[in-house]
Amino acid sequence: xxxxxxxxxxxxxxxxxxxxxxxxxxxxxxxxxxxxxxxxxxxxxxxxxxxxxxxxxxxxxxxxxxxxxxxxxxxxxxxxxxxxxxxxxxxxxxxxxxxxxxxxxxxxxxxxxxxxxxxxxxxxxxxxxxxxxxxxxxxxxxxxxxxxxxxxxxxxxxxxxxxxxxxxxxxxxxxxxxxxxxxxxxxxxxxxxxxxxxxxxxxxxxxxxxxxxxxxxxxxxxxxxxxxxxxxxxxxxxxxxxxxxxxxxxxxxxxxxxxxxxxxxxxxxxxxxxxxxxxxxxxxxxxxxxxxxxxxxxxxxxxxxxxxxxxxxxxxxxxxxxxxxxxxxxxxxxxxxxxxxxxxxxxxxxxxxxxxxxxxxxxxxxxxxxxxxxxxxxxxxxxxxxxxxxxxxxxxxxxxxxxxxxxxxxxxxxxxxxxxxxxxxxxxxxxxxxxxxxxxxxxxxxxxx
Amino acid sequence: xxxxxxxxxxxxxxxxxxxxxxxxxxxxxxxxxxxxxxxxxxxxxxxxxxxxxxxxxxxxxxxxxxxxxx
Numbered sequence: 001x002x003x004x005x006x007x008x009x010x011x012x013x014x015x016x017x018x019x020x021x022x023x024x025x026x027x028x029x030x031x032x033x034x035x036x037x038x039x040x041x042x043x044x045x046x047x048x049x050x051x052x053x054x055x056x057x058x059x060x061x062x063x064x065x066x067x068x069x070x071x072x073x074x075x076x077x078x079x080x081x082x083x084x085x086x087x088x089x090x091x092x093x094x095x096x097x098x099x100x101x102x103x104x105x106x107x108x109x110x111x112x113x114x115x116x117x118x119x120x121x122x123x124x125x126x127x128x129x130x131x132x133x134x135x136x137x138x139x140x141x142x143x144x145x146x147x148x149x150x151x152x153x154x155x156x157x158x159x160x161x162x163x164x165x166x167x168x169x170x171x172x173x174x175x176x177x178x179x180x181x182x183x184x185x186x187x188x189x190x191x192x193x194x195x196x197x198x199x200x201x202x203x204x205x206x207x208x209x210x211x212x213x214x215x216x217x218x219x220x221x222x223x224x225x226x227x228x229x230x231x232x233x234x235x236x237x238x239x240x241x242x243x244x245x246x247x248x249x250x251x252x253x254x255x256x257x258x259x260x261x262x263x264x265x266x267x268x269x270x271x272x273x274x275x276x277x278x279x280x281x282x283x284x285x286x287x288x289x290x291x292x293x294x295x296x297x298x299x300x301x302x303x304x305x306x307x308x309x310x311x312x313x314x315x316x317x318x319x320x321x322x323x324x325x326x327x328x329x330x331x332x333x334x335x336x337x338x339x340x341x342x343x344x345x346x347x348x349x350x351x352x353x354x355x356x357x358x359x360x361x362x363x364x365x366x367x368x369x370x371x372x373x374x375x376x377x378x379x380x381x382x383x384x385x386x387x388x389x390x391x392x393x394x395x396x397x398x399x400x401x402x403x404x405x406x407x408x409x410x411x412x413x414x415x416x417x418x419x420x421x422x423x424x425x426x427x428x429x430x431x432x433x434x435x436x437x438x439x440x441x442x443x444x445x446x447x448x449x
Numbered sequence: 450x451x452x453x454x455x456x457x458x459x460x461x462x463x464x465x466x467x468x469x470x471x472x473x474x475x476x477x478x479x480x481x482x483x484x485x486x487x488x489x490x491x492x493x494x495x496x497x498x499x500x501x502x503x504x505x506x507x508x509x510x511x512x513x514x515x516x517x518x519x
Contacts, residue, residue: 234486340484347457348484349511378459378483378508 002026002076002101002316007045008066009081011369012385013292014041017079020308029073031066033059035377039369047073054379060084063091070100077101077315079308083381086291087114087163103315105270105290112266113288117160117198123285126265128258131277131284133200141181145174147199154202157181159188159195165235166191170202203277203284205435208232209244210275211259212299213268214310216320221263223256224299224307225329230434231423233346238416238439239423240295241334242302245394245432247278255283260324262288271296271311277436294337297365297388301333331390332397336405336420338368338385340376343419344447350378354412359404363390363397376413384415394432398424422447450519451494455509459483464505466516470498478516479503492518 005021006029007014018028018041030045035054042048049069052059059065061084070078078095080086080103089107096102104110113119117137124130132151137160138144148155157180159167167188171177181197189195212224228244229237247255259274273293275286296307305327313321340349353374358366368385370376376384389404391397405421423429428442435441462482466472477489478498496518503515 342457345456347488348459348486350458350483380484382484382486 002312004029004073004075004077005103005312006031006066006070006073006075006078007041007081008060008078008085009083010036010039010060010380011041012367012383013081013294015044015369016367017081017308018044020306020312023306024309024312026312029069029075031060031069033379035379038374040371040374041369049073054377056084056379063088063094067094067098067100070095071098075100077103077312079103079311080291082289082291082294087289089114101315103270103311105268105272109266109268110290113290115160116158116162116287117196119288120198120285122266123262123288126262128262128274128285129283131200131203131286134198137196137198141178144177144181144197144199148174148177151199151201154204156200156202157184157197158200159184159192159197161192161194161196162188163192165232167197168235203279205437206230206277206279207244207246207434208237208275208286208436209247209255209278209283210273210293211255212293212296212307213259213263213272213274214305214307214314214320215263215268215270215272216314217269217317218319219264220320220323221260221268222320222322222324222327223260224303224305224327226252226255227295227298228434229295230436231429231438232436233419233439237295237337238339239334239336239420239434240298241332241394241397242298243329243332246434251278251283270314271307294383294386295335297367297386298333298335301365301388301390302329302331303327304330331392332394333388333390334394334397334401335386335388336401337383337416338387338408338410339382339416340384340413341382341416342414343416346416348378348382349414350376350382351413352376353410355409356411357407357409359387359407361400361404363400364404365389370410384410395430398430419443419447450499450517451492451496452514453478453490453492453516453518455481455490455511455513455515457481457483457488458511459488459509461503461505461507461509461515462487464501464503466498466501468498468501472496472498472518481509490515494518 004027028045030048085091089111092107231239365388
């Protein structure tokens with residue numbers, strides 16, 4: 001039994017996790033850096049601990065400090081949320097060595113899936129289609145150029161340890177590959193401490209579609225259908241929805257069963273997501289996220305499953321309370337990420353929020369990290385909230401979203417709300433033609449006019 | 450004389466040039482960092498760095514003067 005959880009995260013996701021803990025009568029412990037002392041999530045938890053200065057290495061990534069707080073507060077488990085230490089195998093191991101449950105899969109699985117080259121090879125062996133590309137890491141620029149001849153341009157150059165859109169670049173020729181290789185090498189060494197890179201064919205007109213999985217400790221695995229997350233800027237998602245109107249029922253079934261099969265092969269436990277790139281004919285493995293995802297609410301809305309609750313129950317060694325046939329998808333849900341940033345240049349816009357008003361309503365869900373007179377600090381991710389809506393179908397969901405966004409008021413800083421409104425008013429978006437290049441093709445040209 | 454201004458609120462992550470340096474148009478003068486994003490600030494015209502108004506670790510607001518180039 002888990003009676004007390006430390007949430008090793010901040011902002012909206014810390015608040016989200018604490019809410020489910022309260023519903024389950026589980027006590028919560030929040031941690032915060034000096035920059036987050038006035039954050040709403042800190043007050044939501046029964047106990048809260050200051051863990052250090054704003055710099056993430058001294059606070060939210062400080063394993064020793066977080067574990068010492070966990071021991072002092074005598075928690076049974078740690079929920080890592082997303083980002084920060086959520087996909088850090090060493091952290092998962094350290095928790096378990098201290099007798100604290102890490103809410104997530106084994107460190108072995110985390111590490112395998114965190115290495116893109118290893119993950120690609122494991123998935124291929126498990127029968128999951130992968131994008132045509134190199135089998136392992138490329139040894140040098142010359143090696144890369146040689147291998148590129150077999151793959152054909154355009155090609156994605158990717159860092160094996162990459163994530164969050166950092167460490168990948170599309171190249172169209174040997175010259176571009178040569179140039180990108182050097183800069184990508186430096187960047188991935190600096191960001192991830194690992195410069196290994198590989199090549200994959202660039203899939204044109206692709207949709208980013210991912211399958212949500214739940215797996216217990218007894219080998220039972222189910223999927224909670226797909227999320228369509230193709231609307232992105234700087235390789236980070238902005239709008240996510242479920243279900244995807246792009247794929248056929250047949251493809252949906254195939255993707256779901258292949259994802260379940262892969263989870264079984266790798267011995268996955270907990271909540272996880274397999275991301276795919278999907279074009280008109282095929283779907284290909286992109287990566288696996290071994291944690292709760294930012295966009296999990298849209299899946300919760302259409303299936304009625306509380307994914308955080310499921311994570312906690314699995315960590316308590318309970319069997320999944322449902323089988324695949326009992327999971328029904330109903331209606332359509334859309335989530336938009338509210339970023340503190342300029343809606344044209346996508347530059348960060350931290351600062352004081354002088355006033356904030358959230359839209360309220362039956363079909364509207366707000367996951368937020370902000371209040372009136374809250375200062376958005378420059379130290380962390382620009383996402384300050386998520387707005388989630390649900391309709392009986394996509395058309396209705398978009399119309400509820402539009403109305404809600406018009407009533408979403410944030411004063412004092414710039415946000416991407418004008419960008420989201422522009423996109424959801426676009427006929428191409430409304431028709432569901434949401435390929436991953438949507439922002440470059442259909443948003444930026446319109447606003448630059 | 451040219452006032453080089455920050456185009457984003459954030460921290461000065463790196464100062465690339467020194468006072469008195471000659472810079473070409475388009476050359477990176479400082480790199481700002483905010484919310485996990487690095488934005489290089491480039492000289493808008495060639496000239497000499499007459500004055501550097503910021504140091505590494507300083508906090509700047511959108512529109513603050515970073516350097517004076519002449």
